[in-house]
Amino acid sequence: xxxxxxxxxxxxxxxxxxxxxxxxxxxxxxxxxxxxxxxxxxxxxxxxxxxxxxxxxxxxxxxxxxxxxxxxxxxxxxxxxxxxxxxxxxxxxxxxxxxxxxxxxxxxxxxxxxxxxxxxxxxxxxxxxxxxxxxxxxxxxxxxxxxxxxxxxxxxxxxxxxxxxxxxxxxxxxxxxxxxxxxxxxxxxxxxxxxxxxxxxxxxxxxxxxxxxxxxxxxxxxxxxxxxxxxxxxxxxxxxxxxxxxxxxxxxxxxxxxxxxxxxxxxxxxxxxxxxxxxxxxxxxxxxxxxxxxxxxxxxxxxxxxxxxxxxxxxxxxxxxxxxxxxxxxxxxxxxxxxxxxxxxxxxxxxxxxxxxxxxxxxxxxxxxxxxxxxxxxxxxxxxxxxxxxxxxxxxxxxxxxxxxxxxxxxxxxxxxxxxxxxxxxxxxxxxxxxxxxxxxxxxxxxxxxxxxxxxxxxxxxxxxxxxxxxxxxxxxxxxxxxxxxxxxxxxxxxxxxxxxxxxxxxxxxxxxxxxxxxxxxxxxxxxxxxxxxxxxxxxxxxxxxxxxxxxxxxxxxxxxxxxxxxxxxxxxxxxxxxxxxxxxxxxxxxxxxxxxxxxxxxxxxxxxxxxxxxxxxxxxxxxxxxxxxxxxxxxxxxxxxxxxx
Amino acid sequence: xxxxxxxxxxxxxxxxxxxxxxxxxxxxxxxxxxxxxxxxxxxxxxxxxxxxxxxxxxxxxxxxxxxxxxxxxxxxxxxxxxxxxxxxxxxxxxxxxxx
Numbered sequence: 001x002x003x004x005x006x007x008x009x010x011x012x013x014x015x016x017x018x019x020x021x022x023x024x025x026x027x028x029x030x031x032x033x034x035x036x037x038x039x040x041x042x043x044x045x046x047x048x049x050x051x052x053x054x055x056x057x058x059x060x061x062x063x064x065x066x067x068x069x070x071x072x073x074x075x076x077x078x079x080x081x082x083x084x085x086x087x088x089x090x091x092x093x094x095x096x097x098x099x100x101x102x103x104x105x106x107x108x109x110x111x112x113x114x115x116x117x118x119x120x121x122x123x124x125x126x127x128x129x130x131x132x133x134x135x136x137x138x139x140x141x142x143x144x145x146x147x148x149x150x151x152x153x154x155x156x157x158x159x160x161x162x163x164x165x166x167x168x169x170x171x172x173x174x175x176x177x178x179x180x181x182x183x184x185x186x187x188x189x190x191x192x193x194x195x196x197x198x199x200x201x202x203x204x205x206x207x208x209x210x211x212x213x214x215x216x217x218x219x220x221x222x223x224x225x226x227x228x229x230x231x232x233x234x235x236x237x238x239x240x241x242x243x244x245x246x247x248x249x250x251x252x253x254x255x256x257x258x259x260x261x262x263x264x265x266x267x268x269x270x271x272x273x274x275x276x277x278x279x280x281x282x283x284x285x286x287x288x289x290x291x292x293x294x295x296x297x298x299x300x301x302x303x304x305x306x307x308x309x310x311x312x313x314x315x316x317x318x319x320x321x322x323x324x325x326x327x328x329x330x331x332x333x334x335x336x337x338x339x340x341x342x343x344x345x346x347x348x349x350x351x352x353x354x355x356x357x358x359x360x361x362x363x364x365x366x367x368x369x370x371x372x373x374x375x376x377x378x379x380x381x382x383x384x385x386x387x388x389x390x391x392x393x394x395x396x397x398x399x400x401x402x403x404x405x406x407x408x409x410x411x412x413x414x415x416x417x418x419x420x421x422x423x424x425x426x427x428x429x430x431x432x433x434x435x436x437x438x439x440x441x442x443x444x445x446x447x448x449x450x451x452x453x454x455x456x457x458x459x460x461x462x463x464x465x466x467x468x469x470x471x472x473x474x475x476x477x478x479x480x481x482x483x484x485x486x487x488x489x490x491x492x493x494x495x496x497x498x499x500x501x502x503x504x505x506x507x508x509x510x511x512x513x514x515x516x517x518x519x520x521x522x523x524x525x526x527x528x529x530x531x532x533x534x535x536x537x538x539x540x541x542x543x544x545x546x547x548x549x550x551x552x553x554x555x556x557x558x559x560x561x562x563x564x565x566x567x568x569x570x571x572x573x574x575x576x577x578x579x580x581x582x583x584x585x586x587x588x589x590x591x592x593x594x595x596x597x598x599x600x601x602x603x604x605x606x607x608x609x610x611x612x613x614x615x616x617x618x619x620x621x622x623x624x625x626x627x628x629x630x631x632x633x634x635x636x637x638x639x640x641x642x643x644x645x646x
Numbered sequence: 647x648x649x650x651x652x653x654x655x656x657x658x659x660x661x662x663x664x665x666x667x668x669x670x671x672x673x674x675x676x677x678x679x680x681x682x683x684x685x686x687x688x689x690x691x692x693x694x695x696x697x698x699x700x701x702x703x704x705x706x707x708x709x710x711x712x713x714x715x716x717x718x719x720x721x722x723x724x725x726x727x728x729x730x731x732x733x734x735x736x737x738x739x740x741x742x743x744x745x
Contacts, residue, residue: 280663280730297730302723404712444716453648454713457720464727 037462042232068221392417400450507544569605658697
């Protein structure tokens with residue numbers, strides 16, 4: 001190895017940079033890429049992880065049991081300022097009910113403390129550990145007494161916690177706030193933005209849609225109670241703030257890794273000599289050559305994705321990692337900065353209560369009218385302000401984001417809540433150039449689209465990126481294994497890389513599969529079960545490290561790949577066996593999100609098993625066979641298999 | 647519209663690959679050598695880039711400008727990966743889509 005300060009041609013020094021920036025944080029980046037890729041489907045994953053909700057029937061929007069939903073809202077929240085009904089869509093077949101809570105004096109003592117609405121606000125007194133708990137489900141925090149009221153409330157907490165992330169525009173909206181600096185929430189509480197100016201809304205802390213939540217079967221209107229689980233949010237949060245440490249630390253570590261990723265990408269493009277000539281080139285079965293081809297192909301063919309996802313990841317961390325600009329321009333006022341970065345919807349007039357009661361207009365008719373106005377685009381949510389009052393206003397929002405450049409603004413229609421007459425609706429604002437670019441980077445990174453095609457493309461590109469990192473790590477090992485194959489024993493550094501490769505590539509797959517198994521094997525009413533699902537993930541991952549150290553490399557690869565493959569491929573079975581809707585049922589009933597999860601698990605499992613089979617059958621080339629390390633080439637099969645799985 | 651765009655992208659990349667010397671050799675191994683002449687290859691390259699460009703409007707029609715362009719990039723990645731795999735194992739099946 002050459003030393004750092006030696007004079008070298010550009011390409012050679014870039015090669016040095018590429019190798020070492022890629023290797024040092026490659027294992028972490030692989031985990032970030034894999035969990036981030038899965039996060040494109042975190043709503044689907046969360047739904048899979050709550051088999052209690054699988055009973056929900058798929059119905060056309062005009063046949064949803066609005067009456068039952070409204071009756072339930074009237075019973076649970078008669079005094080609410082606003083009711084919100086989240087309609088079922090392709091990414092979640094259930095009906096969600098939430099409301100802006102009445103003033104605190106009407107509530108039972110202690111309720112405010114437990115309310116997920118205060119999830120960010122709780123940070124100060126409860127400390128970092130407790131705050132991570134908010135995503136694992138409020139049920140894991142404090143268990144109210146066993147009396148009837150307590151149990152009832154607890155149940156509701158579980159449902160709320162479990163279904164906090166919804167696929168609708170509203171759900172996405174609350175998700176957007178997740179990555180923003182933590183101090184923002186404190187500021188939001190100190191001076192709430194315009195939209196939440198009402199006295200009731202201040203009770204909600206920073207967010208607008210974090211009140212209590214119920215989940216219904218849209219056809220029957222029957223309440224569904226999902227088990228406590230972090231769902232897809234565990235993988236999602238892990239991919240940008242890791243776990244088990246202060247969130248700021250986690251974000252800094254991932255942020256630094258992202259910078260390394262960017263460096264590796266740019267230097268990789270410079271190093272690659274024949275980027276166009278070798279554009280389609282993949283030569284299988286040729287050892288290191290194949291690994292390098294695979295690494296190049298998976299990098300180059302989705303290069304726009306890799307660059308955008310890495311750069312936008314940095315931009316999302318921007319105010320944390322490069323705070324100077326926003327500190328000086330906005331005096332550290334994050335809310336002012338955020339307001340400036342967003343093209344805000346013009347404020348609609350807030351209706352004033354008349355004090356007279358009046359029945360609500362027919363919601364199904366409004367939904368039909370809105371869909372017609374939008375050329376068939378589905379309605380995402382219905383917000384009813386001043387329900388039951390003669391001045392009630394109903395606002396219907398379109399599902400998903402129709403454009404990348406307009407932030408979280410969604411077309412909406414407003415109706416008189418009693419007569420059903422159409423009211424003036426403010427037009428979508430025109431974003432400025434900076435707002436548009438910021439919004440595009442943000443939404444692209446998160447894959448907030450109304451339709452599935454772009455999300456699947458991001459997912460597949462993410463799989464490609466995971467393969468790029470994995471193959472890059474293996475190229476390092478394979479290249480050096482050749483050089484040192486004459487030695488009796490691999491140097492300890494090579495052995496370390498080997499072990500880390502096994503446990504962080506194959507081992508991560510095992511851990512993810514175990515996480516899903518734990519979701520089904522831990523009883524639904526187990527205390528702190530959401531925590532145990534996550535512990536199962538880390539315990540399994542730790543075991544794969546020990547296993548990788550204990551076993552010879554080839555055996556470790558084979559066993560871990562086979563284990564991960566078997567566990568993944570059996571997920572559809574365990575889903576059916578533990579109360580979930582089985583694959584034939586989910587296909588038959590049109591629950592594409594459930595069928596998609598099971599089929600992906602099957603495909604990934606089959607791919608991993610195939611990889612295990614190929615590694616097992618792999619015989620090192622004759623000239624290396626005599627010496628030492630049998631895992632010289634854990635095999636092009638891993639790549640092929642994973643590609644097949646994709 | 648999605649399928650049309652994806653098909654055009656794939657077709658375009660296939661034509662570009664067939665315009666590159668090495669891949670032309672693989673694809674048209676059993677064909678008369680006129681299929682591999684530099685002039686034919688240059689035409690294929692041109693047609694290929696044209697097809698890639700033609701795939702953009704349908705994607706925009708399906709998704710709107712901003713998302714449509716992103717989807718087009720996604721299709722580029724998907725189609726080129728598929729093509730690279732085909733070229734590695736079964737290059738000759740591409741003869742059917744290329745003339």
